[in-house]
Amino acid sequence: MIAVLTSGVALGAHVPGLRLAQRLRERGADVTVDVLERRLPGDRLANVVESRRRFQRDLRFVVAAQGLATDPVDDFTPQAVAALERHWEERGVETFVVFSGFWLRLLDNYLGRRPTRTVACHVDAVVSPSYRRARRYAPGAEHVWLAREDGTLPWTIPVDTRPPIPWSAREGRLLVHGGGWAIGSYRDRARELARAGLPLDLIVPEASAAVGWACCFTLDPDWHPWHDDGLPPLLKVRADSSDSSDSSDPAEPVGREVPGRPLSYELARSASAIVSKPGGGTLLDSLWTATPLILLEPAGSHEAANGRLWRQLGFALSYDDWSACNFAPERLEPLHRALLGAAARPRNLLDGLLTP
Template identity: 35%
Template sequence: MNSSSVTLLASGNSLGAYIPAMHLNTYLQDRGVRTDVYVLENLYHEEIRCKINSTKKAFHADFSVALMGHKMAKPVDSSLNEAEVQLLLDAWIRDGVSHFAVFTGFWLPVLERYKAIAPSSLDFQLIRLDVCDTPSFKVHRSLYPDYDNVWLYEPSRLYPNYYIASNEKEVLPYAQRDGRILIHGGGWGIGTYASTIAELRQCGYLLDVIVYDPSEVEEDDGSTRYFGTEASWNPWSRDAQGRHSFPPMNQYVREDGILRAIPLRDYSAYTSLMRNCTAIISKPGGATLNDSLSYGIPFVMLEPFGHHELQNSNYWESCGFGIRFAEWKALDYSEQHLEEIYRRLLEQRSKINHLGRKTHAAENSSYV
């Protein structure tokens, strides 16, 4: 890609298509690259955007509802506000925007329109965070073959191609970690993650639980910590400087029935939690696969959300980077097995490059 600027196209519908974009945004900016981040939901009709949170709550409350919604995915064209789309296309033409990193297939109809009117050559990279098509790409199978599809994971090769993080910091040695296990349900807090908490607590594990809603925080037991995204934040909002940002994170503590929210310093404080944990327990979403590889974290995988996550799970297990929760339980929650997974992750991580080196071929040859 040309080193002038990169436009990152994300979605707030899933943090799995938002957080990796923000990591890449941070990485590129730290190397002097001009970037812009656009979130698809800002092009939606207001009434459609307002329904997203209620849908998220329904999916969080009932995993079967989430699975059904996943199967009914369709193009978002009817949700788009034509006036907002036209303003965006006009701005791209005016600014000569030509280099894109795209994190969800739902942007493709907008990009098709831009291709038809842009006067210069265009460089699109579709960043594929899963082993196979997610719903956003599946519904646009007729369009995406004409683009540069950049796959982080290819099923035909049992080793990943890239990872995405805010920096290229080395993986923390396993012996130096604090022995805690991170549990979450992805950006929508869905899946079977909540049922593992009491089970692991009884085994004596120290847990860091990412809650979807602060009401899930239990009385402080001295060993389980709770964290979550600030409830007032959403991915399509901008900060005081007009920029998209990482979600503000809180630590939650409930003592004598009283809940306190303690803001984390910034999102890097949360990534420090990940770097320090001995395992992640979650559904096998693409962004969590990336966390596992980026920070060298063994992945204990729960029930997948849809076909693409099933394939993610199969792939990660085949690579030796993760284990299904039921199998880990059958091994009596073996810590030795987790450490063996860590060593395989560390070996692979040392062999591959940050995606930012491909997305932006920097003038400094050390980043090419």
């Protein structure tokens, strides 16, 4: 039994964890997924939801919160910890794969009593905030990295069996989003890109935020990572031709994605570029679709390192650099070509977990 341990407050790590679990099951492994927030008291979980709203209003809240936030493990009751440990024992967990450093603190005492293989997976190029807080816990854990600031991609999680869509078959659309929690400057940048005449697929935080100058999508409001082990489902939404906030005709869902084919990934696969802050999940999408990144303001030093790495490898441009050349489409194809085949170079994390 392999237990994949994630956190729903960081979809850039949660989604790679879900993808890993999916691929492991396809290889015949027995896998369970646990999300940190499922074990929190109701009032603490409500605070998480409210934090998301604040973060969407101003990226500066995100950066500040990384330095000031309390450890969520402080809110775990002894009863919740005991129940979690019984669950692991009853399921016969032989390997833990951790996607949030906060889990290492929870695992520390358990591993002291029941030594169990523990693999800490880092989706960012440097130590992320949750792992920074966990340095002294679970000292025997193996650490694997999907990206390193030294310019290497040591490991990867296989996202797709299909080859990337050829450049000549892409229609020049841009996928614009603010990561899993829809934060940052992406909507302002989307408006600038639309004014430049570029066709956009825009992921908005809620259906009422849809605009007429882009093809809009939003996360299904009924989906929450602490209630559902499925990949985040997108809904396509429509709006009238203006983006006036006082529109009397609110946007509404008009379609759902095909099960097993997450729409956000399909949009990235067919795009000419992803315009986003450089979260770990976005790097993985870029790598496996061979779709260049246009980098927006990062949410913290770990995302800044991700952006530097992607530029160093020739996979990305900053938004300002692309804007300075009037969003010239010919600047994108060399990035796509640099990405082609790059996903085949790192070691496959499935093999690292399933090979004795």
